[in-house]
Amino acid sequence: MTTFNATYLEIEPRELVTYLLRESGQFERESVDTANLLELLGLDYVSFNFDLELPQEAKQTVGDARPRALISFGDRIIATDSELDENRMRFSILHEVGHFVLPHHEHSLYVCDDIGLSPSSRLVFEKEASQFAADLLFLGDRFALEANSRAINAPTVKELATKYCASFEATARRIVEKSFRPCMLVVFKKEPRQSGDELAQPPTWSVRYCIASATFKSQYFEELSGTAPPEVATAVTRPGCDIANSHKIEVAVRSTSDQKELQFTAEFFSNTYNIFCLLTPK
Numbered sequence: 413m414t415t416f417n418a419t420y421l422e423i424e425p426r427e428l429v430t431y432l433l434r435e436s437g438q439f440e441r442e443s444v445d446t447a448n449l450l451e452l453l454g455l456d457y458v459s460f461n462f463d464l465e466l467p468q469e470a471k472q473t474v475g476d477a478r479p480r481a482l483i484s485f486g487d488r489i490i491a492t493d494s495e496l497d498e499n500r501m502r503f504s505i506l507h508e509v510g511h512f513v514l515p516h517h518e519h520s521l522y523v524c525d526d527i528g529l530s531p532s533s534r535l536v537f538e539k540e541a542s543q544f545a546a547d548l549l550f551l552g553d554r555f556a557l558e559a560n561s562r563a564i565n566a567p568t569v570k571e572l573a574t575k576y577c578a579s580f581e582a583t584a585r586r587i588v589e590k591s592f593r594p595c596m597l598v599v600f601k602k603e604p605r606q607s608g609d610e611l612a613q614p615p616t617w618s619v620r621y622c623i624a625s626a627t628f629k630s631q632y633f634e635e636l637s638g639t640a641p642p643e644v645a646t647a648v649t650r651p652g653c654d655i656a657n658s659h660k661i662e663v664a665v666r667s668t669s670d671q672k673e674l675q676f677t678a679e680f681f682s683n684t685y686n687i688f689c690l691l692t693p694k
């Protein structure tokens with residue numbers, strides 16, 4: 413007798429996003445209400461101090477990563493660390509919803525740390541859950557339509573972040589990822605300073621990661637290294653400087669392969685933790 417093997421049609425994450433947003437009434441809203449989603453899925457939510465109250469065995473993560481959110485499938489509970497700010501709490505809840513609904517993510521317990529939840533995570537399940545969270549947070553395709561009809565600049569980042577109740581970083585990333593135009597987001601981090609001599613100098617801000625739109629990647633390059641110009645870094649990180657008060661300069665980017673230089677417009681702005689730069693062709 414001949415035996416055939418069957419495979420089954422799997423629901424796409426994109427279809428799941430649309431279904432969840434529609435069924436929990438999010439398309440009638442300006443931004444996602446996590447409570448409606450949790451109710452639809454029959455999940456409870458709690459917030460507590462993970463440092464003090466999380467059982468020791470759940471805290472075992474690699475290196476100095478700190479647990480930030482969890483989902484227990486059996487108890488149908490999502491929990492987030494009470495130390496998280498509002499935007500991170502929302503994103504973390506949606507990330508755990510991702511684990512709950514995505515095919516192949518069924519598991520008794522996920523304890524997700526800040527490294528797993530970060531945009532630079534290399535773990536497949538963590539990346540998938542965060543991608544799913546971003547799709548929910550930005551209401552599927554709605555954000556892309558809005559972002560593409562606006563200028564790519566700091567005021568747009570601020571406006572859309574406020575509207576979607578998302579962090580500036582997540583919003584800036586999404587604008588670039590979904591852009592039809594060539595643009596790149598470069599995120600800089602402050603390098604730690606050690607001795608007295610170093611402390612007297614302005615801090616160095618070096619590239620943490622970059623994200624480019626599809627057209628930027630195909631026309632220019634995918635990654636970038638270097639540091640933010642010190643005078644611009646000082647200007648955008650001064651106390652009280654609003655994220656929309658950006659600094660625009662012309663920059664040259666040299667190719668490491670053929671040493672050719674390309675000219676770009678670079679708009680720098682900051683939320684004080686990071687410096688961001690939107691790079692567009694001159």
Ligand SMILES: [Zn+2]
Binds near residue numbers: 511523524537
């Ligand atoms: Zn996770």
